[in-house]
Amino acid sequence: MSAATTPRRHLPVDGSALSIEDVAEVARGLACPRLSDDPAFAARINRGAEFVDRLIAEDGAVYGVSTGYGDSCTVVIPPALVAELPHRLYTYHGVGLGRFLDPGETRAVLLARLASLSQGMSGVSLGLLRQLQALLEHDILPLIPAEGSVGASGDLTPLSYVAAVLCGEREAWHQGRVRPAAEALADCGLRPLVLRPKEGLALMNGTAVMTALACLAWQRADYLGRLATRITAFNVLASDGNAHHFDQALFAVKPHPGQQRVAARLRGDLASDRPPRNELRLQDRYSLRCAPHVIGVLEDALPFLRGLVENELNSANDNPIIDAGQEMVLHGGHFYGGHVAFAMDSLKNAVANLADLLDRQMALLVDARYNHGLPANLSGARGERAALNHGLKALQISASAWTAEALKLTMPASVFSRSTECHNQDKVSMGTIAARDCLRVLELSEQVAAALLVTARQGVALRRSLEGTARLSAAPEAMLADLSARIPLIEEDRALDGELRQLVQAIRDRAWSLYED
Structure with missing residues (x-):
């Protein structure tokens, strides 16, 4: 319809x-x-x-x-x-x-x-x-x-x-x-x-174009931050990682509220109270251990950025302002989109850092030197066919390319003001360019997230085939089951582009319910 x-x-x-x-x-x-x-x-x-x-x-x-x-x-x-x-x-x-x-x-x-x-x-x-x-x-x-x-x-x-x-x-x-x-x-x-x-x-x-795009970017970023948290929980499990890194007492002493929410979500997903220290590696690498600190920047920024964008949305922002009640014509510059430009320049930075975080998690999981017993490139092939198959080798290259492009686009658009229109518009916001850049960064980062959904599905399945790994809580287990239905286990190499496109669309459609807090 x-x-x-x-x-x-x-x-x-x-x-x-x-x-x-x-x-x-x-x-x-x-x-x-x-x-x-x-x-x-x-x-x-x-x-x-x-x-x-x-x-x-x-x-x-x-x-x-x-x-x-x-x-x-x-x-x-x-x-x-x-x-x-x-x-x-x-x-x-x-x-x-x-x-x-x-x-x-x-x-x-x-x-x-x-x-x-x-x-x-x-x-x-x-x-x-x-x-x-x-x-x-x-x-x-x-x-x-x-x-x-x-x-x-x-x-x-x-x-x-x-x-x-x-x-x-x-x-x-x-x-x-x-x-x-x-x-x-x-x-x-x-x-x-x-x-x-x-x-x-x-x-x-x-400012209707930049503001409209900013609203859509904000909502996509909010969902992507939640998805990056769920993917991190999957990857901690796949890596046989240390859930103690997200301990409530640990995060109580660094009280950024968004960061604390991310840690709490990971604790809930991993269904793990404080584990015995002698059963785990003391410290995982930063892309796992510091995930709340990276995702938490976005989580803490979103409420502030919402305020900027919604204030713009609900403003009179043309010139001149016609105040019929007081019978005044007020000449000013409410068309200037500086607040939207700042919001979008900030948001694209936080989002690109999510892509970078997930890309680094993937690099650990596909590398047999760092994935704690999983096969190289997370290949599911066995026996003599293992030599023929390459698993997620190419996917990791593509994810790295998408991440690099996202990071490249984080240069603030607002600092590139140009004097236009006979120097009447001699200081301009570049807010619409910032919003478009942010949407492109989101597009690339959603592609990275799609690659990590494939990676996490494969990694958890392979980990569970090796040992009786602890289960996740109900919500992430249900999402893993859904991913398993969408993405058959990769035993023999196959093209993944069709599945990746479907996953990207699922991300944009917010196909999975992620955290109700």
Whole structure:
């Protein structure tokens, strides 16, 4: 089923706070926004549009309404041409390149822009909000090129594709194919929007693209951190490791709460009280022993990063701000995406460290010098056929390549500010580039995690074939059983790319329930 036909819950949109989970649910087609039918909400939105009309009639010159944009703000538009100005804005910003945002990302962008404009501080009409809602309701998804935004004045170029589709121009993904926007609107009984003064600027001069991508990145990172914890538990078992490294008393003396949660999850998975010291190696290598310290950085950062991203999501972030209640036009820089840029630059660093951690765990498990009795490369072949088979040798090479690429992308995007637009935009956030980088780091790290799921499934099975290894607790045992059903034991070498792709998709679909704390 498409998102347009799948039963969806209604997500109320009235200017009150939305969450990252709300954005993710809309992105997946499980929810659809519904504007409030409260007359007070409609009146608040309409007051802004009416105030803009009055300003034009009384004052004449209003930035972005009856003047040019950016460095052209000193150019006064003749009154007879003011109505054309918002359409000119999206027209000349039709310069995006690169991949197109996927359907989920595009739905998230539409919701982020709708949430911001619904604050009632942008001077737009209720008709504009309804047209945005209609795109999501009918799953008419503008084709938005991912590249071309410097993150201030907001996401001008990618959001121009939203504005154009609202007005029946350019192209949209609809009913499983790319269609002219006017045709898709007509098929759904919608007319192209005629933008009112200020509405082109309000649509485009904001942070909706970077914020939408940041919401999706945050949720993927949260799941990946939990998955990395479960994989670590599997690998401790496969390595015949020391569960004492995650002892509650040990972590009580270094009280980072996220790190402590990770250690507690590992204790729970390993179902191990403090073991007798004389039955275990004193210390495992860092990639096992220090897993809570690595994963814990992400776990501790996520609440803070959530605050930054959700504040941006629920903000009025265009320019100028139209405060109809106080009858003020406030010129500022709320389109600047610095908080999102910082969040995404930070998040991609923490996520890449997960990839590095898992890659190092894999390197230990496939190496017969360090895996404590398991076969080289975790090959399941026996007898004379053992010489013919190579197990996970190539998979470890690929995992290392994905890890290296993820680590390479951790350079902060925000430090590459460029002066643009005749030095009017002389300090910009690069927030959208940071968000795209973060999604790429997540993609690579999820591929590493998929490789480690194969590794852990193979390693635990081989360990259990050698000795009566202690069982895990119920939840990780159930996940191991599921992995065994998905991934047959590798006894004879086979291509693994198909299974890896399925595992990557399972990770993105959050196929396994991981920790309820």
